Amino acid sequence: MPNSLDLPSEPSKTRVVVAMSGGVDSSVVAALLKREGYDVVGITLQLYDHGAAVHRRGACCAGQDIHDARRAAETIGIPHYVLDYESRFREAVIDRFAESYLSGETPIPCVECNRSIKFRDLLATAVDLGADALATGHYVASRALPDGRRALHRAADPERDQSYFLYATTPEQLSLLRFPLGELDKRETRALAREFGLAIADKADSQDICFVPQGRYSDVIERLKPGAVQxxxxxxxxxxxxxxxxxxxxxxxxxxxxxxxxxxxxxxxxxxxxxxxxxxxxxxxALATRIIPLRDLNWLGDTPLDAIGPEGLEVAARVRSTRPPQPALLRWSEGAAGVELLRPEDGVSPGQACVLYDGEGPRARVLGGGVIARREALVAAA
Missing domain, CATH: 2.30.30.280 (Adenine nucleotide alpha hydrolases-like domains)
Incomplete structure (x- = not known):
């Protein structure tokens, strides 16, 4: 049987941990890999106090989702474990989210969750379990490079592509991560869920940030930081x-x-x-900007940053998850990164991500990205 995950051992001798959120995508990943003969172990993370979210549609990593993940694992026939990551999630994601909002930024907690929880802590747990890879239900792709490293790419379906939220993944993490849904669209994934007999085949996608009920960020911040809102x-x-x-x-x-x-x-x-x-x-x-200074750049490209000359490196930049990449130049000077958009963008917000690609289309390679430190407005603010 072919090794679809591009790993050195045959599937029957290859253990893969699947991060199971209780949704359709990750459940289908577990079922696909089980059918291909891999030694699959499902792990679900309990990330926050799920009492208020047990019956809330659009949540993830809450009580109902844990139940759904457990039931999917039983249907597939794989071992399943629930790990309590609440304290780690609070410190690495929720507290930082509140602090960022109070500083005038618009943060993306999903990026930090992937960076600090799923692709750091959970990946370490997978290695401790003897896994050769950690697979997730993200709509992105990972492909081998000639030198043995792996590259991150946009999904084939641009409507489902989640690469914007994964730009902070490191080369070391990419060597162990696999994303089996990169070439599928949601319709195909749901069809596979029905084929596998999964009860969650028609389950709605998560919509809100998991710890922000009904999208009311201010309520969460005022509860976490009482008296801090001025x-x-x-x-x-x-x-x-x-x-x-x-x-x-x-x-x-x-x-x-x-x-x-x-x-x-x-x-x-x-x-x-x-x-x-x-x-x-x-x-x-007054919303328009072309110059975007970045902080915390995570670089996945082949060109060394110090080799980027004053003319800049041609890239495609994406300043919101809901917007397509557009032509830009990446500049690097004295350890600082900045992006110059060839066309102005509206609503560029500090705290959001600016993700860089080698092209504008589907399957484009992710070159990295960083946090928008500030925006250089074309019309000066008071």
């Missing part, structure tokens, strides 16, 4: 004070609705000034 002024980019707000955590860059202003023109949030507790608003054109 009221302040809403200021126009031209310096006019237009009103007051209850805390910058209630706003995100690009937001138009819910500002509570009546000034006769459409206004958008263009910046959050945590130091002065200010929400800065302005016309749509």
């Amino acid at each position: 009221a302040g002024e809403i200021v126009h980019v031209d310096g006019r004070v237009l009103g007051e707000h209850r805390g910058i955590v209630h706003y995100t860059v690009g937001q138009r609705r819910g500002l509570g202003l009546s000034v006769g023109e459409p206004l958008f949030v263009v910046a959050l000034d945590a130091e002065r507790a200010r929400v800065v608003v302005g016309p749509r054109e």
Whole structure:
């Protein structure tokens, strides 16, 4: 039987841990690998106090999902374990999420969860169990390079591609990670779930951040950091004070609705000034930017960063998970990375990710990415 995971041993002698969230995708991965003859072990992580989320649609890693993962493992016929990672998840993901929001950023906790929990802690656990690989249900692809390293690629289906959330994966982690759904779309995955007799074949995809009920970030932050949310002024980019707000955590860059202003023109949030507790608003054109300084760059490309000349390296940059990559230049100078977009983008927000690819289309290779440190507005804010 062919080794679909590109591992040195035949499937019957290859142990693979599958991260089972209780959803359709990871359950299908476990079933596919079991059918191919791999020694499959399913692991589900309990990441937070799931009491309030047991019956909430759109959650993940909560009580109902743990039950669904256990039932899927029984159907497939593989051992299944639930590991309590609540304290690790709180420290590495939830607390950082709250601190980032309070500093005026718009963080992506899924990136940190993948980086710190799934691809660090869980991967170490998989190795301790004697696994040759950790497989997940992400819609991305991992392919071997001529020098033996592995590269991360966008999924074949751009509508399902999750590479934006995995840019921080390291080369060492990629050597042990496998993503069997990279060439499938969701329709095909659900068809396989029915073929395998999985009860969750029609289960809805998770929508919200798992620890943020109904998407109300401010409620979570106020509970985690009582007294930390400060009221302040809403200021126009031209310096006019237009009103007051209850805390910058209630706003995100690009937001138009819910500002509570009546000034006769459409206004958008263009910046959050945590130091002065200010929400800065302005016309749509004030959202545009082309220059994006990055921090915490994770580089997966072949060109050494120090070899990138002053003219920059041509890349395709993606500044939101919901937007396609667009042409850009990556610049590297004295240990600092920055991206210059060839066309301005609206709503670029500090704390979000800027992910870099070697092209704009499906299956493009992920070259890395970083956290947007700030944005250089084309229209200056007050």
